Amino acid sequence: MPARPRPDLSPSTLPDLPPGLTTRPLEKTDASAVHLLIAAQEMADTGEVAIEEADIVSDWARPSHDLGSRSVGVLDGDELVAYAELMGVDRADTAVAPSHRGRGIGTWLALWLQDLGRRVGSPVIGMPVPQGSPGDRLLEQLGYRVRWTSWVLKLPEGATIPERELPAGHVVRTARPEELRAAHDVLEDAFLEWSVREREAFEDFEAATTGRPGFEPWNLRVVVDPEGTVVGVSLVLVSDDGTTGYVDRLAVRRDQRRRGLAQALLVDSFAQARAHGTTTAELSTDSRTGALGLYERVGMVTTSTWVNRAVELDPTTETAH
Incomplete structure (x- = not known):
């Protein structure tokens, strides 16, 4: 037929x-x-x-x-x-x-x-x-x-996240321009483990990150291993009023997890945001990631809850009216 x-x-x-x-x-x-x-x-x-x-x-x-x-x-x-x-x-x-x-x-x-x-x-x-x-x-x-x-989570004002010692030879620092594509790969590989979407084009990532109004190089944080390979990434932004540091994305390469890299990135991201004048810190996570417990254990508290509602589409069905 x-x-x-x-x-x-x-x-x-x-x-x-x-x-x-x-x-x-x-x-x-x-x-x-x-x-x-x-x-x-x-x-x-x-x-x-x-x-x-x-x-x-x-x-x-x-x-x-x-x-x-x-x-x-x-x-x-x-x-x-x-x-x-x-x-x-x-x-x-x-x-x-x-x-x-x-x-x-x-x-x-x-x-x-x-x-x-x-x-x-x-x-x-x-x-x-x-x-x-x-x-x-x-x-x-x-x-x-x-x-x-x-869930949107906030680190209460004055609170700090317990520091985690990095594995030997690993360093947290600002991403270098030539590491932007590697940072994108780490983020996409991690997010696509549970997300149901197509892989984001690097050009979209670049435009939305370095092309974001107010972006500064320090906003993109990376963990590199002893060979200089990017194995963890955090994108931390500052609110328009300058009071809040917001971790927009956070990811660690799968084979480098459970070594404290994510917590080290959080400590670094929020410290960098504070150094640039913020007084509070926020991030969001969802039920697909399984990361809520991690953020609660380091002292973050939920401030709002959102749901993603969806509908399946039948391509042969017109809207009723």
Whole structure:
């Protein structure tokens, strides 16, 4: 039997948005407006803001991301009140201004993402939402299941992580420019042990890391063995207000684990952040990594819990309306 043709879905197949709202693809100049939108949603849902404008700018700098065809903004007049985008095969991000909740915009965005996912061949799409938030409840009602749970952890102000002695000949230091590709390999090899995605292109990593606004060489930390080979990596960032050091990624090569390298990288990363003026330290981990216990044992405490909710897509099924 011949394969059924995939339907040519477009925004016209979606339910209507509330009167007065318009849509358009996002542009890179929208980064500030998207940051303010996400920040307002995070404050309403969790009582604190974690998003940085640099997070958005660095994501949108990835050569593989076609913002124009993978995003939509919802506007009330000239004000951006909601957005959605699909990055890669299955990573979706959305936000709706608290002032515009309860009007069906979140449902429209979820259906828009499903239609986009079908058009680009995604078998599944998922997005992170604070556990128990309005977004979490909405996605549950729409049939999105929990794929994994994530936790944001903080090192209490004034606390320090116990130091671990490195194996003989190993050194923690700033990555050298010529080690960027090796650092990327260590990170990707480790993350792909449990992640269900394609390998990140080095060019995307480079653009989102060294091309991130405010990036400085000291942000990328490595452990090298006696031969000078990179065997562990930490990417530590500083918040826009300069108060928080955030470990964005941390990985150790599989054959070098259980030797204290991860803890040594944490000690170094947070010490470097403190040396650059921060007073608190944070990171996040999820249930796929099995690392939550490690961070709790060194004194970090959970400040918020998120779930990644996802829905499988049938490429032959159009959105009902």
